[in-house]
Amino acid sequence: MSTTVQDRAVQTARKAGSPRSLARQQAAGQWMLLAPGVIWMVLCLVLPMLMMIYVSFWTQTTFSINSTLTLDNWVAFFSTPTYLDSLLTTVELWFVTLALIFVIGYPVAVFIGLFVRDKTVQTSLLVLCVVPFWTSFLIRVLAWRPMLGTDGAVNIILLKLGLIRQPIEALLFTQYSVVIGMVQIYVVFMVGPVAFMVSRIDRSLIEAARDLGASTARIFLTIILPLSLPGIVVGSIFVSVMVLGEFATPSALSGDKVNLLGNIIVTQVGSLKWAFASVCGVILTVLMAVTVVALLRIVNLRREI
Amino acid sequence: MERQPVLRGLLTGWTGLFLVFLYSPMVVLAILSFQSGPEGGPQFPIEHWSIYWYRQLFNLVPASSVAPLPLGSALIRSLTLALTTMVVSTVLGTITAQAFRRHFRGSGVVFYLVVLGMMVPGVLVGLGMALTANYIGLDRNWCSTVFLVHVVYTYPFAFLVMLAIFNRFDRSVEEAAWSLGVSPITTFRRITFPLIFPGVLSSMLFAFTLSYDEFPRTLFASGGDLTLPLAIYGTFSVEIHPNLFAFGVLTTLFSFALLAVYATLMTLSVRRARRVAVQEEIA
Amino acid sequence: MLDIHSLTKRYGGEAALDGLSLSVAEGAYLSLLGPSGSGKSTLLRLIAGYETPDEGQVTLDGRNLTTVPAHERGIGFVSQGFALFPHLSVFENVAFGLRYHARAPLRDGAEVRRRVMETLEMVGLTDYAQRQIQQLSGGQKQRVALARTLVVRPRLCLLDEPLGALDANLRQRMTLELRRIHAALGITFFHVTGNEMEALAMGDRVVVLDAGRILQADAPDIVYNKPKSIAVARFLNRYNLFSGRTDGRGGIAAAAGLIAGPSTADQRQASDFVDFCIRIDKIRVQTEAEAIGPSQAALPATYITSEFSGAIITHLFRLADDRVAEVEDHLSHRRPAEYAAGQRYRLVWPRDEGLVFPVSAAVVEAAIRRAA
Numbered sequence A: 001m002s003t004t005v006q007d008r009a010v011q012t013a014r015k016a017g018s019p020r021s022l023a024r025q026q027a028a029g030q031w032m033l034l035a036p037g038v039i040w041m042v043l044c045l046v047l048p049m050l051m052m053i054y055v056s057f058w059t060q061t062t063f064s065i066n067s068t069l070t071l072d073n074w075v076a077f078f079s080t081p082t083y084l085d086s087l088l089t090t091v092e093l094w095f096v097t098l099a100l101i102f103v104i105g106y107p108v109a110v111f112i113g114l115f116v117r118d119k120t121v122q123t124s125l126l127v128l129c130v131v132p133f134w135t136s137f138l139i140r141v142l143a144w145r146p147m148l149g150t151d152g153a154v155n156i157i158l159l160k161l162g163l164i165r166q167p168i169e170a171l172l173f174t175q176y177s178v179v180i181g182m183v184q185i186y187v188v189f190m191v192g193p194v195a196f197m198v199s200r201i202d203r204s205l206i207e208a209a210r211d212l213g214a215s216t217a218r219i220f221l222t223i224i225l226p227l228s229l230p231g232i233v234v235g236s237i238f239v240s241v242m243v244l245g246e247f248a249t250p251s252a253l254s255g256d257k258v259n260l261l262g263n264i265i266v267t268q269v270g271s272l273k274w275a276f277a278s279v280c281g282v283i284l285t286v287l288m289a290v291t292v293v294a295l296l297r298i299v300n301l302r303r304e305i
Numbered sequence B: 001m002e003r004q005p006v007l008r009g010l011l012t013g014w015t016g017l018f019l020v021f022l023y024s025p026m027v028v029l030a031i032l033s034f035q036s037g038p039e040g041g042p043q044f045p046i047e048h049w050s051i052y053w054y055r056q057l058f059n060l061v062p063a064s065s066v067a068p069l070p071l072g073s074a075l076i077r078s079l080t081l082a083l084t085t086m087v088v089s090t091v092l093g094t095i096t097a098q099a100f101r102r103h104f105r106g107s108g109v110v111f112y113l114v115v116l117g118m119m120v121p122g123v124l125v126g127l128g129m130a131l132t133a134n135y136i137g138l139d140r141n142w143c144s145t146v147f148l149v150h151v152v153y154t155y156p157f158a159f160l161v162m163l164a165i166f167n168r169f170d171r172s173v174e175e176a177a178w179s180l181g182v183s184p185i186t187t188f189r190r191i192t193f194p195l196i197f198p199g200v201l202s203s204m205l206f207a208f209t210l211s212y213d214e215f216p217r218t219l220f221a222s223g224g225d226l227t228l229p230l231a232i233y234g235t236f237s238v239e240i241h242p243n244l245f246a247f248g249v250l251t252t253l254f255s256f257a258l259l260a261v262y263a264t265l266m267t268l269s270v271r272r273a274r275r276v277a278v279q280e281e282i283a
Numbered sequence C: 001m002l003d004i005h006s007l008t009k010r011y012g013g014e015a016a017l018d019g020l021s022l023s024v025a026e027g028a029y030l031s032l033l034g035p036s037g038s039g040k041s042t043l044l045r046l047i048a049g050y051e052t053p054d055e056g057q058v059t060l061d062g063r064n065l066t067t068v069p070a071h072e073r074g075i076g077f078v079s080q081g082f083a084l085f086p087h088l089s090v091f092e093n094v095a096f097g098l099r100y101h102a103r104a105p106l107r108d109g110a111e112v113r114r115r116v117m118e119t120l121e122m123v124g125l126t127d128y129a130q131r132q133i134q135q136l137s138g139g140q141k142q143r144v145a146l147a148r149t150l151v152v153r154p155r156l157c158l159l160d161e162p163l164g165a166l167d168a169n170l171r172q173r174m175t176l177e178l179r180r181i182h183a184a185l186g187i188t189f190f191h192v193t194g195n196e197m198e199a200l201a202m203g204d205r206v207v208v209l210d211a212g213r214i215l216q217a218d219a220p221d222i223v224y225n226k227p228k229s230i231a232v233a234r235f236l237n238r239y240n241l242f243s244g245r246t247d248g249r250g251g252i253a254a255a256a257g258l259i260a261g262p263s264t265a266d267q268r269q270a271s272d273f274v275d276f277c278i279r280i281d282k283i284r285v286q287t288e289a290e291a292i293g294p295s296q297a298a299l300p301a302t303y304i305t306s307e308f309s310g311a312i313i314t315h316l317f318r319l320a321d322d323r324v325a326e327v328e329d330h331l332s333h334r335r336p337a338e339y340a341a342g343q344r345y346r347l348v349w350p351r352d353e354g355l356v357f358p359v360s361a362a363v364v365e366a367a368i369r370r371a372a
Helices: A004-013 A019-055 A072-079 A081-115 A119-134 A137-143 A153-160 A175-186 A188-199 A203-211 A216-244 A248-253 A261-270 A274-298 B005-032 B052-057 B072-099 B107-116 B122-136 B145-167 B172-179 B184-212 B216-221 B228-237 B242-273 C040-048 C090-100 C109-122 C138-150 C168-185 C196-202 C220-225 C230-236 C361-371
Strands: A058-060 A065-069 C002-011 C014-024 C029-033 C055-060 C075-078 C156-160 C188-193 C205-210 C213-218 C239-246 C251-254 C257-260 C273-279 C284-287 C296-309 C312-319 C324-330 C344-350 C355-358
Touching (some): A019 A274, A019 B072, A072 A274, A081 A119, A081 A175, A081 A216, A081 A261, A119 A188, A119 B242, A137 A175, A175 A248, A175 B005, A248 A261, A261 A274, A261 B216, B052 B242, B072 B228, B122 B145, B172 C090, B172 C138, B228 B242, C014 C040, C014 C055, C040 C188, C075 C138, C109 C138, C168 C196, C188 C196, C196 C220, C213 C220, C251 C273
Parallel strands (some): C029 C188, C156 C188
Antiparallel strands (some): C296 C312
């Protein structure tokens, strides 16, 4: 019994008179609440994705495209080293970024969630992590250029501190710069969920374990890590979604030297090669789907909400 | 755990370094925005400090070889888009979460269908929308196709926030209102909504933020008229100038102002809602 | 005025209510007593309309409520946690039902004010109208919840463990308050509790519920003095319970000894399984030397200790089967007796005061199977 819609449905059910038909009418009311959202997602998400799969099988010539089904585009992808390379690079950078984000962000999340007692300080720290987000993503990516260049901020500081003799070339316009950029921008997506899960851990659990003589390492492995797992899963999903679809960061920070699948999609669409772009799109979808399904096996997300 | 001073010290240090890492580009950005112009470039060293580029943003300097950022109308479009997306996705998120309060068959399918919207990389959604629009002959436009994909992206977030709020909501106050003869809609309006309002506010803030800076989906789904991120991307491959950084600084300050507004609203509404019926504050 | 016919409600295969039928007269005060899990809250929720039954129906003044939504039933509900609206003041809480009633909202501000203040006065909270809910104590919240429900003049008022959250002193005061309000307003009250003393004190009729079924529905004194089954006797917490077999000569062979059964009990066959109980305040303690008359029953026991609670003292004795029996002594009637720990005594009572309940064959078989 939740809204006027259900209310009206219930009134029409009076004619029926049995508890069972009342329950049925209540269910109908629920579906009326769900309909707008479901229809929106089916029309604006599922349909476009299906369209993408469909188009990946279309025949594409240099100047036109038609809907005759063929496997040409797929063959072209998997037989061209450049594209396979790009697939490999995408997966590589994805794993590296994810790993780095975990290594860098997890301790921060544990610190905020577990070691900071004051709720206000906790919230403030989290807000502090989110604030950079409000500067446009693109501008933030661009800001790394003057940081990482040969006469960029990092090199200037390292030179001044006497830690290096010559400016490090490899910082900009390489894979490293792309990784650094992506890590910095997406690490918050790991810190947030993990900090949230960790802060929900009952302190008395840890105290009880201490009383029973458990070492810090043991407490971490048996209590903190497992209980923070849903946060790690959510964070990993978020990060993976962002990283797999990336093209702006590689474009800005590697001078188009690093070509991820996302970049390929952009360039192909730029020259109206829709079918080929769709092939890349489907591959990315498969990567994402496999990851999400695997991660959701580990943790039942619905229960955590 | 808190009583481990060494561990605590290490983690505090790590977090400190982390924040430095997080904020360093912003600091660099801010410093470089004060680069002299119009010859100064977006890299070190600073020739001499000036607010030239800030003034250039508002067209307060004589014309030079550096074109002003084409931001005016793009900004308005982004704001409009973000506001409408915020409203629509929060409404959708709330009614969907409301339906989830009572179990129904197929709830798992619906749940993952909605959540799918935030699990698909932006490029793909944008690409798919562009393909579909071409196929059915719909023009790609910032207020049609882009709006649709923005909602696809923000609706799941709003849904999850409201779901979490409702899961912690004690329904006995609603039942009490019914027993007094108050209809379910009036109950929702006068009892439920005021109590879930902090969640609705968070959800709206989330949705606005996500939509305002949304880039990959928008890139493919838009027509000729650009949103703000698109306009900025346009200047990417062409030369970058410090006016972009000045713009970045201004937007950050604007965001801080928004945050202050949000914090005030939140404190006011939380004081009203008390913490009896809603047991967790989501900031 | 309220009729419940064969009400059944199942949760995941388990029946919380099992074919329950009950009639409540207008203006009555009905107490519903039962342990947790007996289905009493479920029954209330079904009457209020918060949930729908799987079978059966609820009728109010002849009107079938099955398809009537909760907000149209005109049945008030005071829940265990009071469910006060946290974002509204006391006044606004009480005025809520008046102002926003679906059928007949009261628009006249002055009239609303008059009725709210009138009801607040009835519950003794006149000066608290402008307070915020968080500033109230448990007892005050309870009274606000009551006022809020009563101001809209419901036909029937359901109270779910209303005194549960209150301390003993407050509970006693509220017991009187509720009776006074009931007498003043003439509304039918349906009071659910797990506390047997509360149930007996409040209602003109006590309904004892267990496992979704009604065990007994009678006036409090009848329930107290003549429990219909051993289960009811157990809930009342005022009886010593035994089980055994009849010996065909009016006696019951229990593990604690041979009990002389009431003479009014019909001649049962020997070896019938029966349950037996005797109220703890009907027992006297005698030394082994003293004689036992033909109209008395007796059991040997060893004294353990006594519990003192004001005007009542409860002596604990260990029986031959190692269980503990209670003997209650009211100090206003007798001088406190002194017993020696570990000393053997005899618990004596008039035979006819005992209660015998036959045990069905099915129960016996189940018990045998369990023991095996």
